[in-house]
Amino acid sequence: MKIEHQEDGRIVVTFRQSWLNDSTLCLERGRRAVIEPEKRRTNDSAAIGTAVHAGIEAHLNGDDVGLAMDGAWETLLSEGVVSTLGWSERQMRVETCELWNTWHDEILPTLPKISHTEYGFNVPFYHTEVNGTPVEVRLSGTVDAVCEDGTLWDWKTAARAYSEREKQNTAVQPTVYAAALSRVGLTDYPCTFKFGVLIREKHTSQIVSVTRSRNHEVWLASMTEPLVRQGILLGLESPWPVNDTSALCSQKWCNWYDSCRGSALTTTDLYNGGTPTSNPKKRGK
Numbered sequence: 001m002k003i004e005h006q007e008d009g010r011i012v013v014t015f016r017q018s019w020l021n022d023s024t025l026c027l028e029r030g031r032r033a034v035i036e037p038e039k040r041r042t043n044d045s046a047a048i049g050t051a052v053h054a055g056i057e058a059h060l061n062g063d064d065v066g067l068a069m070d071g072a073w074e075t076l077l078s079e080g081v082v083s084t085l086g087w088s089e090r091q092m093r094v095e096t097c098e099l100w101n102t103w104h105d106e107i108l109p110t111l112p113k114i115s116h117t118e119y120g121f122n123v124p125f126y127h128t129e130v131n132g133t134p135v136e137v138r139l140s141g142t143v144d145a146v147c148e149d150g151t152l153w154d155w156k157t158a159a160r161a162y163s164e165r166e167k168q169n170t171a172v173q174p175t176v177y178a179a180a181l182s183r184v185g186l187t188d189y190p191c192t193f194k195f196g197v198l199i200r201e202k203h204t205s206q207i208v209s210v211t212r213s214r215n216h217e218v219w220l221a222s223m224t225e226p227l228v229r230q231g232i233l234l235g236l237e238s239p240w241p242v243n244d245t246s247a248l249c250s251q252k253w254c255n256w257y258d259s260c261r262g263s264a265l266t267t268t269d270l271y272n273g274g275t276p277t278s279n280p281k282k283r284g285k
Contacts, residue, residue, distance in 0.1 A: 195209075
């Protein structure tokens, strides 16, 4: 979420689908992603996915795949990769190659003709008002591949297979991408969005196809308007509501956990029936 106050008095609010996913998990996580981006860490699972993406993009653009993946790893390692899998650098690099091979052998042959790779967008979504101030809401992001028939693709690496029913029902990414690319004439409703999923260790693939209609776009606007109001009226400096009921509210899965819930509750408090510390730190400090 990006909030920009314009010289003419308007406010421009821009959403990325990744931020909407963060805020759906926890509003405070979404807020902290905006004000403390330096705390965002790349774990080994995400790093493998980034390197595989680099290889796929290189192949689709006619570039050297090995150089692209090696370059991605050099950048990732220089920035720091948090271990969650317990793998060595060599294991992660080998896994990257195995997953790319799986994509090449199993997903690539199914692709229609591609018109754009890594297509970046920043487009108007809708206009609203907050306390009389005009607000323009925009969508931004990058689509991994756009096909000439209007099908949109996103490459994913995962520990297990996706649920097609769940993605059709709840996934925000296809809705954002369909809304954005329909505005620039690269797709139309009903829009087909496909996840090309590569399963780690098993080295198998899965193609998960979902459909988005204009009704999904209308719902996306309804879902984001309260976030626009909250961002403008409450601001980003004060804490937002926290959702600590999910397993993802943990040091392993949230980059901001240590300065949020983790600043008040110890491991003993959470897992051994203990009581809160006698002098917990104030959240947000």
